[in-house]
Amino acid sequence: MELKTKDGYYLILKDLMPVLEDKIQKLQRRAKKLNLPTIRIEQDGEVVKKDRGRVYEFIRVRPMGDAPTLDGWEFIGTIRHTPEGNIIAVVPGSKYEAPAALRDARPMCDHCKTRRARNETYIVRNTKSRKVKQVGRSCLKDFLNGHGSPEAVTAFFSTFRSFEEFLKSLRDRSETSGRDKYLLDVECLLTFAAQVAIDDGYFVSIAEARGNKDVDSTAAKALKFLHRHMDPSFERDKPRLTITKAAEQMAADIMAWVKGNFGGKSVDDMTIYEYNLTVMFALPGVKPRDVYTVISAVGAYKRTQEREVARRAEQRRYKQSQHVGKVGDRVELDLTLMKTRTVCTDYGDMHIYVFEDDAGNVLVWKTSTIMMFVTENDEQTFKPGDRLRLRATIKDHDEYNNIKQTVLARGKALAVLG
Ligand SMILES: [Zn+2]
Numbered sequence: 001m002e003l004k005t006k007d008g009y010y011l012i013l014k015d016l017m018p019v020l021e022d023k024i025q026k027l028q029r030r031a032k033k034l035n036l037p038t039i040r041i042e043q044d045g046e047v048v049k050k051d052r053g054r055v056y057e058f059i060r061v062r063p064m065g066d067a068p069t070l071d072g073w074e075f076i077g078t079i080r081h082t083p084e085g086n087i088i089a090v091v092p093g094s095k096y097e098a099p100a101a102l103r104d105a106r107p108m109c110d111h112c113k114t115r116r117a118r119n120e121t122y123i124v125r126n127t128k129s130r131k132v133k134q135v136g137r138s139c140l141k142d143f144l145n146g147h148g149s150p151e152a153v154t155a156f157f158s159t160f161r162s163f164e165e166f167l168k169s170l171r172d173r174s175e176t177s178g179r180d181k182y183l184l185d186v187e188c189l190l191t192f193a194a195q196v197a198i199d200d201g202y203f204v205s206i207a208e209a210r211g212n213k214d215v216d217s218t219a220a221k222a223l224k225f226l227h228r229h230m231d232p233s234f235e236r237d238k239p240r241l242t243i244t245k246a247a248e249q250m251a252a253d254i255m256a257w258v259k260g261n262f263g264g265k266s267v268d269d270m271t272i273y274e275y276n277l278t279v280m281f282a283l284p285g286v287k288p289r290d291v292y293t294v295i296s297a298v299g300a301y302k303r304t305q306e307r308e309v310a311r312r313a314e315q316r317r318y319k320q321s322q323h324v325g326k327v328g329d330r331v332e333l334d335l336t337l338m339k340t341r342t343v344c345t346d347y348g349d350m351h352i353y354v355f356e357d358d359a360g361n362v363l364v365w366k367t368s369t370i371m372m373f374v375t376e377n378d379e380q381t382f383k384p385g386d387r388l389r390l391r392a393t394i395k396d397h398d399e400y401n402n403i404k405q406t407v408l409a410r411g412k413a414l415a416v417l418g
Helices: 014-033 100-104 139-145 149-182 186-200 206-210 217-228 247-260 272-282 288-317
Strands: 011-014 039-051 054-065 073-082 084-092 120-126 132-135 329-347 349-359 362-365 372-375 377-379 386-399 403-417
Touching: 011 014, 011 149, 014 039, 014 054, 014 149, 039 149, 054 149, 054 403, 073 329, 084 100, 120 139, 132 139, 186 217, 186 247, 186 288, 206 217, 217 288, 247 272, 247 288, 272 288, 329 362, 362 386, 372 403
Parallel strands: 362 403
Antiparallel strands: 011 054, 039 054, 073 084, 073 120, 120 132, 329 349, 329 386, 349 362, 372 377, 386 403
């Protein structure tokens, strides 16, 4: 992974940012004590790099320092005079392009107009006229005006140079130790889990696997394959997972489903589990402790799909359903119980019975008491598939999921039919 940038920024692994912030704080305390301009870092966004299921997060940082402005002059940089030529250092962030003439400038002082054997001279610039002057150490004091000694300014430069070295070392650490500081790519996790579920024909949750020693969870299988994918040399003799277009499509569909708030749900309508998923899916990658939650989305998605398929099948099946009787009539009907469901309400349990008559019409009865056929010495409850004769009042002619249904009230089972 190449972390060098052309624009003077360094890519630092997000996990290493506290180290950098510590360093900055120390430097700033020291600069304050010496009455020097402080060094800071400019952050310019995050960079995410993906590599075989791993996700690395970097922060773009650039070292900055403010040139001290003093009585209309700002300190721009230093010229170190060596027998081989001048070494010019410019205050970071000053955007000053040293003119070529300075490269072989003699150790002159434009202030007192003297030329002496100076190892170092300083560049100052008028903030209004932008005029640049080269001055000697003793004259620099006039420009600094008590805001710091030339020694302190020189110290600032060496500090800045060593800070840049520190940044470079941090960048190198970002390249190497970053190998175990990664996040996991959500879409990659989903793709592997989707492939395992497609190959098996079903999704096994962690809870289901815990209850059955002979079955591995889909997540455990997917992660095993994912680790072999991340490290091609790991368990080289073990099988690899072949990712199909179907698994990639399912992963993309699940991403869209979660990011679309599960079909446009409001945040208030989401369960905590659903909300957590939307947060995780918006991140560039997830921590290892979150991978099981991410993968569970495959199971949740499959269940939703299956419910949707069942709902469509029901719609096709009951397309012909017509309303029965007249609202208000008390009737006796021969019915087959198709579905039962109990929901908790503020007023206690409500039992919902869905029936079909011999003509294929749908009838529904919602009641607070369990439907029973009572004889002198027995009482019988009903399960889907049972046929019975029901006396009931036609309460309403309704529609549900585009299926016409007759709503019943005050029902009473009169007989169990064969
Ligand atoms: Zn001078």
